[in-house]
Amino acid sequence: MNTQKPLAISARNLTKSYGDNDVLKGIDIAVPEGSVFSLLGPNGAGKTTTVNILTTLIPSNGGDAFVGGNHVKNDADEVRKIIGVTGQFAAVDGLLTGRENLHLMGNLHHLGKKETRRRSEELLERFDLVDAAGRAPATYSGGMKRRLDLAMCLMGDPRIIFLDEPTTGLDPRSRRTVWEIVRELVKGGTTVFLTTQYLEEADELADRIAVLNDGKIVAEGTPAELKRTISGGHISLRLHRADQVESAAQILSASGFDADQLTVQVPSDGSVSSLRNVLDTLDREGVEVDEMSIHTPDLDDVFLALTGGDKTAA
């Protein structure tokens, strides 16, 4: 398709192993410009390794990766010119003040004295760090440190941003602040590559999600597509009479029933029309229902099903 946007990040068959430990077993990634891509996976899935390869920190063992059209191994310096990285652990200088940390970034980006100062103050303002700017980050809360970290990453005005678990360890309010910042960046046309272990986060922010488990991508798509791939949505009914369970299950083409518990599960996308359909059918057949609940699939179902977890708890 010629209407497709060019890719900001692409990778083919990336592999990485440490000794006998295969961390990445051949993954493909394609992120169009200006979109948010989320790599979702449990601890140890290989998320950070992927980020480290794409940000030129470590070389892959096999495969090729391009960021902004530049090969991460052969044109590493070109890649570094256009990216901003916020790692899992706050990458701030603990002995410099918040403002000095930003100035350090400005100097290393060769912005010039005036522009460095201007942009530092603007970012301090934007990330609500003006009052803390004269103090060392050692005195900051987790959320403040993360905001400073993000501000430092933005000093160079990067086109592509890598956020490795940007909200791990943050309280819910700080997490929302980080989300707001990400949304604003995307509005400005920045491409965001985000790793997270929180489904809610990927669902909130990402245009496309890839689920990484044990070094392989086990599913990829939009949040909606992923939710469709799993048969998690159903209407759960508890009938009044045991002798009606089996026949009701047949009429409603149920996905499962339990005569002892008087329960019937009917596949459903949770829409009003499907609900009305079920109720109409039950009325027509004179089936008495004691209790009914709707279960719509969320990314938890997808995640747990794909990463081999137990989804009965959901």
Added chain:
Amino acid sequence: MSTLAYTMSDTSTMLRRQLKHMIRYPSLSIMLIGMPVVILLLFTYVFGGTLGDGLGGTTGGREAYLAYVTPGILLMTISGVMQGTAIGVATDMTQGIIDRFRTMSIARVSVLTGHVIGAVIQTFLAMALVLGVAIALGYRPEADALDWLGLVGVVAVITLGLTWLTVALGMSAKSVEEASNTPMFLMLLPFLGSAFVPTDSMPTVMQYFADYQPFTPFIEVVRSLLTGTAVDTTDLALAGAWSLALGLLGYVIAKKKFNKS
């Protein structure tokens, strides 16, 4: 800006970062400068009376020993600063900010060069302080202007060599604790050289080691310059060769480690 200008700019940025670190966290510097001062006091006032008589000079005693030991203590001051540098480098490598530097388009070696130049500046300050203490105790250098100039040059070369070696040690250490231990041999080597007693008072095997290990030529060159006597060309050549060899070795290892890990 040209590549060279970028490298200079990044190096100066990193140096300023190092200097700020030294000012914000002075306890380490103070401890490292305190050590040679304590050893100077110990060897002057406790051992100095006896050791001075053994030097075989015309006067002997404490005063003669102070004159003999001061150059050795000055070299030990470099060792002390090196220990701090190894700790600083290792600490830096454990912090997230180094990964940030690695993902930026900067002159990569500037991160290390910042440490090296910072250490050289720290060394000169520390040596001036220790020399000041020695002078307060009664030490009188007999160097003329040219000797002082030579001294600054020689110390700069020696320090550069030792610092690159130390940066490599700091990079190679798996932890900050390890980094604080590995440069310990730099503290020991002056004892196994001509810092405290002339090497010809040692057993033959020991003397052979003492004469050719890096610190003896370092100390002898500094001693000659401070006393205003002619510098032994063999010592000068050995001092230069050791500095160059250790510096190059350290530079290659440190650079490789920085780009790899």
